Every structure is written in C-alpha cells, then in structure tokens.
Amino acid sequence: MGDSQYSFSLTTFSPSGKLVQIEHALTAVGSGQTSLGIKAANGVVIATEKKLPSILVDETSVQKIQSLTPNIGVVYSGMGPDFRVLVRKSRKQAEQYHRLYKEPIPVTQLVRETATVMQEFTQSGGVRPFGVSLLVAGFDDKGPQLYQVDPSGSYFSWKASAMGKNVSNAKTFLEKRYTDDMELDDAVHTAILTLKEGFEGQISSKNIEIGIIGTDKKFRVLTPGEIDDYLAEVE
C-alpha cells in the first residue's frame, strides 16, 4: 500500500486512547446480517442469514460462506466487498504456505495471517479498517476449531459465537443451548434455531446459508435441499 500522498495513518488515537476508526468499523459489523458458528465435538458449523435486496436478485449467484482451503471455511458479518478481499488474500496465503511446507496450513496459522492483514489496514497509510468480522471454521490435526476475527485484527477461539445485528440475543441463546459434547447434527439444529430467533420473516433454504466440516475434514456448504431437510426436522 504505497499511497504516497497518504503516507500517514487514517486510524489514529483519540485523546481517550481509543482507535475510533476501529470502533466505527465494529459498528458497521454490528449492522450487518447475523451470522454464527458452533464448534461440536466432531465438527464445526457456520451459518448466516442471506437476505437479498430484492426478489429480482438471482440468489444462486451469491454465496456468503466461502472456503479458504479444502478443510477451512469462513463466514462474515458486515461489508461484503471487504470480505471478498480478505478471502482472496487468505486463499493466497494458504497456497503459499502449502508451496513452502508441502502440507495444508493449520487453522491457527491461517487465522493469524488473516488477522495480521486486518491489523495492517488499521495502521498503514491511506487505508481504512475492514468493515467485517469473520468466523473461521476448520478441522485439522488439532481437531475442530472456530475462530472469530475482528476489524482490529484481534482473534479468539470460540466454542460458539455470533456476530451482526442480532448478536446479543443470539449469544444468549447459544450460551443456554451449548454443550461440550454436542454432535455436528445437533449443532446444525442449534444453529438454525439461533438464526430463527431474530429472523424477520419466514426462514427458508433460500434465505440462509450453512457450512459444515466434520471428521472427513472437508468443508462444504449445504445445498438448499439439505437445508430444507434440517428445517423440517427443526419444526
């Protein structure tokens, strides 16, 4: 980022010691569509609302949940265009790791590198922080993992987490329902119920997306048919 005319950081400390641009970025995340993730004993599930601006939008052209590697997936709350940038950079970093070490990148390392990128945009000249929080779900030698990365670049490992509009209700719901020995199937049901909590309108396979990874270590997004089956079970 050699924006020469802007070789000063736009994110600077306020007198009270806060980085105000990051706080504003978090506000942008908080007004985004709800997304959540749950780590089960044998896998991880991530899910999000997929509310499109009009029925004229072709919903098959939009996929909010993306895979970074065959065994790591990611979902976001906040600004879609910023998310695309991070997905692209993370995928490249995962590939570079693989080229160097001839093995798939561990989840923690990919999360750390993505978080580093996000932090750089809070300190470099002439750029603004990313307006997204990410939920990264992966399964490697250390087992199933779920990480949340914020616009500041800080990240934590979570058993279950939520972000976006309905975050407080969703987190309260998850705190009540979460158990350490949950199976992946139960986790998917819980994820759907959590999304349903704050959902405006009728929930269906056309306005939510769910991604799972199990002991097979293959991240995949559920088809609308599979989501319909889960929705029927939940009713």
Add this chain to the structure above:
Amino acid sequence: MSRGSGGGYDRHITIFSPEGRLFQVEYAFKAVKAAGVTSIGVRGKDSVCVVTQKKVPDKLLDHTSVTHLFPITKYLGLLATGMTADARTLVQQARNEAAEFRFRYGYEMPVDVLSKWIADKSQVYTQHAYMRPLGVVAMILGIDEEFGPRLYKCDPAGHFFGHKATSAGLKEQEAINFLEKKMKNDPAFTYEETVQTAISALQSVLQEDFKASEIEVGVVRKENPDFQVLSVEEIDEHLTAISERD
C-alpha cells in the same frame, strides 16, 4: 464517549463515520442518480436485454458519440449509468482486463468473472483514501457457456449480484418495483418478451413513450451470443410491437 467523526474527514474520504457508514460511497450512489438517467436490465430464458435513456442535451452534439452502452469483448456488454467520464475509464480498464484474460487463459472471460473484477476494483476505491469511488453503476451482460444468459450489476460500494432483472439510476426504485411484479412467478421470457419487458418498464416508470432515437438497447442471445447494440430500425420494431400490444 461519542467524540467527533475523526476530524470531520469522514465525508471527504472513505473512512468510517461514527455509525459505521462510508459517506463517500453513499455520495457516489447519489452521483449516479444525479446524472438523471434510468437504466433497466432484464434476463430472459435465452437472452438478456439492457435499455437506457439516450439524453442528448444539445442539438449541436453528434448524437452518435453519446452512448452509455459499451462492448467489452465481442460477447460481453456493459451498460454504465452515472458519470460518463468515470464510465469511460471503467470501460477502458474492463476491456483491457478481458483481453488479458483471453490471452492468459485461452478462453473468453465469463460474465461473472468480469463483474467480480469490476466489483473488487470498486472495493479498493472504498478502502484506499487516494482514489474516490467511481460514480457509476455497471450492468454487465453476456451468455455464459455453462449457465446461459447472465446479467450482473456492480455498484460503487463493490457489491455485485446476478439478477433476473434490475435497474439503476434516477428512477431505480420505481423500476425495481415494476419489475418485481412482472418477474414474480419466475417467467421464462422469450427474446421478444425480454426486450419488450425492458422497454415497457422504462416507459412506464418514466411515464413517457419513447422514439427509437431516445433510447439505447443492447442484447445478447443464445442463438447469437455476440453483444449487439440494436439499430434505430430494430428498436422501432419493438416499440411498435409494444404499442400494438397495449
């Protein structure tokens, strides 16, 4: 403590406002509307049609040089709504990128790949202070080898979606309301129906009947995947068909 807005620059460059908004991006959307033109795109079963107003502000202008409809490659078209100068640089970069893609990978750049490229470029302008967002909404149309007719819309915020039908510009919302009613039951329009839906949507929303010289129409069809700008005679045929139908 809700302090000021980072020195009051949140309206001048693309940094966050206290509510987490990007004012420069929102102003870019306003600039698109300020151009005073409305555009419409409709995707049919085996064709895509885009329509826009052709406003020639001065009789002395060479009207053939006034256009918002640009071929990017032989098979991809781009309809730019908003600031013409920004549109021209976008088109120039898109043409370059599509040509390089063809050279590098040996096959034609698909519609969604070009749209994503344009949207990602727009995103950069929303994050880096050194360049402002472009005041253009771009509609890209083409026939995809796998998926058939495709219509994508890219905006100054860096969003892009595939659309069954869409609109941009001054009367965007009215047009979208009109189109939602028409497309509610997922109709599979023929080529003629696609073009006529697009043109009649524009006429209805602007509440005027057009002459063929006052609108620009671009199409791609499965039988003929080349992006084509319709001639005045062809537009006239469709206008006549619409008025006879009503």
